Amino acid sequence: MPEIEIVLVAPIYEGNVGFAARVMKNFGFSRLVLIDPCPLGDEAKARASHAQDVLRNAEVCTIEDIFARSNIVIATTGTVSKSVCHSMRMPFYSPKELRERIKDIEGRIAILFGRENWGLNNEEVKRSDMICSIPTSEEYPILNLSHAVGVVCYELANLPLPGYALCPPQDMEYLYQHIDRYLDGIHHPKFKRENTLILIRRILGRCNLTVREASTLHGLLRRSEWHIDPKLLDRDKTGARNLRDPDSDEDDHLE
Numbered sequence: 147m148p149e150i151e152i153v154l155v156a157p158i159y160e161g162n163v164g165f166a167a168r169v170m171k172n173f174g175f176s177r178l179v180l181i182d183p184c185p186l187g188d189e190a191k192a193r194a195s196h197a198q199d200v201l202r203n204a205e206v207c208t209i210e211d212i213f214a215r216s217n218i219v220i221a222t223t224g225t226v227s228k229s230v231c232h233s234m235r236m237p238f239y240s241p242k243e244l245r246e247r248i249k250d251i252e253g254r255i256a257i258l259f260g261r262e263n264w265g266l267n268n269e270e271v272k273r274s275d276m277i278c279s280i281p282t283s284e285e286y287p288i289l290n291l292s293h294a295v296g297v298v299c300y301e302l303a304n305l306p307l308p309g310y311a312l313c314p315p316q317d318m319e320y321l322y323q324h325i326d327r328y329l330d331g332i333h334h335p336k337f338k339r340e341n342t343l344i345l346i347r348r349i350l351g352r353c354n355l356t357v358r359e360a361s362t363l364h365g366l367l368r369r370s371e372w373h374i375d376p377k378l379l380d381r382d383k384t385g386a387r388n389l390r391d392p393d394s395d396e397d398d399h400l401e
């Protein structure tokens with residue numbers, strides 16, 4: 147069963163933090179994490195009601211800590227940009243679909259909820275493995291922060307046992323670094339690199355790789371490096387490089 151952490155990124159209103167703690171406890175969740183929170187006082191305590199323990203035990207840490215220790219990081223947003231969705235082929239999962247994707251996993255899952263005034267920033271969304279959006283009225287799609295926490299907790303409550311272990315976050319980072327080196331080896335254009343790596347992170351991020359699967363990919367990359375790199379270098383010397391640009395279609399535009 148995944149270990150789920152509800153992460154509130156820079157919440158502004160202490161009342162929302164209290165309400166989030168309360169609704170988490172309603173659905174059996176206890177791991178509340180706060181990144182750069184507003185001061186928490188009587189208002190937060192009053193809104194938490196019988197979930198004082200969740201509020202009291204909330205951990206304060208940095209967003210870097212979250213990315214370093216979580217097997218999967220899920221960004222939540224009510225603002226679904228069609229251009230990002232289509233051009234980067236990044237599906238937005240509903241909480242119900244998310245449940246299906248994570249239910250068998252053994253590992254640490256962080257679900258990020260954004261600031262009340264402007265949500266999560268681009269960097270936080272880009273680095274996440276998946277994006278979750280609660281289907282809402284088109285007329286008014288943005289939920290109150292604690293209500294969004296409530297809907298997600300409702301859908302993810304009572305996940306079944308047992309699960310399978312995911313590749314640790316540090317090993318996923320090694321894999322992304324290896325892919326980056328491989329892209330160097332095939333002379334992937336530098337100006338496309340950032341978007342390509344984001345795309346790869348998003349594809350692999352939603353695959354829930356195990357250690358064995360990640361190591362198979364390392365092996366394939368090493369073999370490809372032995373075969374492709376010298377040929378590419380030869381072609382470069384003659385000026386006749388004609389390996390197809392792996393990233394040449396127009397879809398790699400990130401907004």
Ligand SMILES: C[S@@+](CC[C@H](N)C(=O)[O-])C[C@H]1O[C@@H](n2cnc3c(N)ncnc32)[C@H](O)[C@@H]1O
Nearest residue numbers: 222223224259260264265279280288289291294
């Ligand atoms: C009040 S909203 C932020 C509003 C901000 N103006 C924006 O456009 O993102 C606070 C947080 O609640 C969550 N949220 C709100 N509506 C959501 C929805 N429909 N689906 C998923 N999360 C939602 C997101 O984490 C969001 O960052």
